Amino acid sequence: MGLLRDLPKLRNYVRKRESSWDRTGGNNDRILIAPQERRIIADIDGPGCITHIWMTMDCKEEHFLRKVILRIWWDNEREPSVEVPVGDFFGMGHSLTRNFASLPLAMCPQDGKGFNSFFPMPFFERARVEIHSECAREKLVLYYYIDYELYPHSEDLGDVGLFHAQWRRENPCHGIVHPPETYHEPGFRGYNLTGEENYVILEAQGRGHYVGCILNIENLGAPTAWNWYGEGDDMIFVDGEKWPPSLHGTGTEDYFNCAWCPTQEFIGPYNGILLPGGKNWSGKITLYRFHIEDPVYFQKSIKVTIEHGHANDRSDDYSSVAYWYQTEPHLSFPPLLSVEERLPRGKH
Structure with a gap:
């Protein structure tokens, strides 16, 4: 059944919310988070499921959206399952x-x-949501809702994986200079027969399914030359399979369901281009692809990768967020980069 078809179904659940409402009854419906402060904004006993998160925030410090970290823990785990700017x-x-x-x-x-x-x-025992400001001087002003439902029994959850999200960055990617004898078409250099140098969006172990990603690229190529950042094939390795993986794509824009070196913004339910770059694809690019109708299932492990240019021949700045569900425990995340290493390049 679809979501609308489910609306008449009666449920023995309870709807709850954590928010920043003014407990005095006034209109100061926000909290202030000091520089370097970590604040738990929700600590919920289960079983239940967070269904919606809304936030807005402001800070007088530049690039604060990369300095503030969202972390979420499920069921008393020691390491967060969500850790993303x-x-x-x-x-x-x-x-x-x-x-x-x-x-x-x-x-x-x-x-x-x-x-x-x-x-x-979803969560079985407990959900904890934290905002961590790594701003240096200025306070963070935060408004938020965390909407959730509680269930009478853990069995109401069924056989579910827990939500995970992870941020990564390679700045810049290590571009490969291919020798002339590897040319096989004008503008396409080299061969990739291993996938070993691909940019890694996600590497996870356990049982679950990958449901999508955000990919950000800062084009570092020469703006006067052919400066297309793409031609990077997506390669998703499931349960330890060797190259070539079962899920092997045909190019960067193709994985994001677009085509022909796009220069236009596009916003769809499952895919989009929020930033197409400037003239000759220069500057900043943001793309998204959600596998809502086509999750990538794994029983033991998954490694989601994409080439940075054909056969990894480009040295652009890549960052990403991967979203997936899996059983616990999850593979430890790579250490989060320092504030300085997270900041975007140049001016906007």
Whole structure:
């Protein structure tokens, strides 16, 4: 059944919310988070499911959307299952915002500063949500809703994986200079017969399914030459399979369901281009692809990768957020980069 078909179904659940409402009854419906402060904004006993997160925030410090970290823990685990700079988590990298609406994520007016997640996030025993400001000097002003439902029994959850999200960056990717004898078409150099040098979006172990990603690229090529950042094939390795993987794509824009070196913005429920880059594909690019109708299932492990240019011949700045569900325990995340290493390049 679809979501609308399910609306008449009666449920023995309880709807709850954690929010920043003014407990005095006034209109100061926000909290202030000091520089370097970590604040738990929700600590919920299960069984239940977070169904919606809304946030908006402001800080007088530049690039604060890369300095503020969203972390979420499920069921008393020691390591978070979500650890992502807050702007990136809600769909837009480069410490920018954009008005857009996909099925699971949206940034809404004014100027994309109303952040929304509709990813269902089930938990059996406990959910903890933290905002960590790594701003150096200025306070963070935060407004938020965390909407959730509680269930009478853990069996009401069924056989579910727990939600995970992870941020990565390679700045820049290590481009490969291919020798002339590997030319096989004008403008296409070299061969990739291993996938070993691909940019890694996700590497996970356990049982679950990958449900999509955000990919941000800062084009570092020479702007006066042919400066197309793409031609990078997606390669998704499931349960330890060797190259070539069962899921092998044909190019960067193809994985994001677009075509022919796109230069236009596009916003769809499952895929989109929030930033297409400037003239000759220069500057900042943001793309998204959600596997809502076509999750990538894994029983033991998954490695989601994409070439940075054909046969990894480009040295651009890549960052990404991967979204997936899996059983616990999960593979430890790579250490989160320092604030300085997370900041976007140049000016906007």
